[in-house]
Amino acid sequence: VVIKATNPVAYAAKLLEKKGNQPRRLYIDFKNSYIEPRYRSPVPIADGLLKRIRTGQFSKETVRVVLDIESIESYNIFSLPDPFRVVVDMRGEKRSMTSSAKQAPPQTTREKAHEETLITVLREKRKNRPQGKTDAEDPDGPELSLAQQLGLGVRRIVIDPGHGGRDPGAIGNGLQEKDVVLLLAKKVRQQLIQELHCEVILTRETDTYLSLEERTAIANGNNADLFVSLHLNAHTRPEVNGMETYYLSLSSSNEAMRVAAFENATSELQMSDLEDVLKGIMQNS
Ligand SMILES: [Zn+2]
Incomplete structure (x- = not known):
């Protein structure tokens, strides 16, 4: 998952374990950031690793990106410059949800x-x-x-x-x-x-x-x-x-x-x- 920003920005990620009907999820907060309303709708993924990605203006100064996890074993998060972007590299066994398995x-x-x-x-x-x-x-x-x-x-x-x-x-x-x-x-x-x-x-x-x-x-x-x-x-x-x-x-x-x-x-x-x-x-x- 690659999240692009118009300028370099401080970010922090946190993994939350499954709780009640809330799935296991990884969220990333971007400080002093603004997300345009047209990018705020959830993106369905359903590839066996992720269920979907949700984005929103969490507070006046913070943009939150939430990755709802289906099943991942490990992940790596890092940023790259020119243009600035945050990359989340996820690894895991793709389960029966994968499109190739379906076909x-x-x-x-x-x-x-x-x-x-x-x-x-x-x-x-x-x-x-x-x-x-x-x-x-x-x-x-x-x-x-x-x-x-x-x-x-x-x-x-x-x-x-x-x-x-x-x-x-x-x-x-x-x-x-x-x-x-x-x-x-x-x-x-x-x-x-x-x-x-x-x-x-x-x-x-x-x-x-x-x-x-x-x-x-x-x-x-x-x-x-x-x-x-x-x-x-x-x-x-x-x-x-x-x-x-x-x-x-x-x-x-x-x-x-x-x-x-x-x-x-x-x-x-x-x-x-x-x-x-x-x-x-x-x-x-
Ligand atoms: Zn070369």
């Missing part, structure tokens, strides 16, 4: 068996891998992505242009990383929409600073299937060039990856279901 059909025995097959295949192939052989020596072609291995579709992509605002990123040739990645993100968005008909969300549209928590919150809050963070590096030697891509991978053998991709080709799952799939794999390994 997802109950897992059938067949699907369960299918998942177990994938796990077995990955383990078997890893065992069979010849000692000392690296991926670079593997003649079977390029590695398959995690999404390909798990047969997951990608429909909604969050593109994150790195840095922004007071954080320029790398600087070189009179260019700033934050400006180039923003331009690049907008071009990539256009191309993805035109060619792949994907839904694309940018973490920032302008030259503004975002914390890493805010960036990932945008991806998770939108239930994105893919999160791509764009960065550019600079080097003092002009002849240095190249490209690097970091991604999460499960399997270390090309053959195992191809088998997994083939096995999962008909999967109905989306990339946003990855967390549940990974949990299943962890529990079975």
Whole structure:
């Protein structure tokens, strides 16, 4: 939850335990503040972590923001400058209230068996891998992505242009990383929409600073299937060039990856279901 203010302001937070029909709640008081009436209506959340957020002019000089809690395990509250805002980072198990849980059909025995097959295949192939052989020596072609291995579709992509605002990123040739990645993100968005008909969300549209928590919150809050963070590096030697891509991978053998991709080709799952799939794999390994 991000609460923006027009100017830096002193704030204090307090957690109240459930009492009678009052739910467990976290309230934040902003001193010497005023909230416009149009922002005073409650915001329903109902995502399994929070029930809703209420805002109001608590007293003449204090604005109070109340987060009615459904179920959270821990939280972290901090402020960020330019523009001033208070960020509440909450963690916990999302319960049955989550929208994905509501939409997802109950897992059938067949699907369960299918998942177990994938796990077995990955383990078997890893065992069979010849000692000392690296991926670079593997003649079977390029590695398959995690999404390909798990047969997951990608429909909604969050593109994150790195840095922004007071954080320029790398600087070189009179260019700033934050400006180039923003331009690049907008071009990539256009191309993805035109060619792949994907839904694309940018973490920032302008030259503004975002914390890493805010960036990932945008991806998770939108239930994105893919999160791509764009960065550019600079080097003092002009002849240095190249490209690097970091991604999460499960399997270390090309053959195992191809088998997994083939096995999962008909999967109905989306990339946003990855967390549940990974949990299943962890529990079975
Ligand atoms: Zn960067």
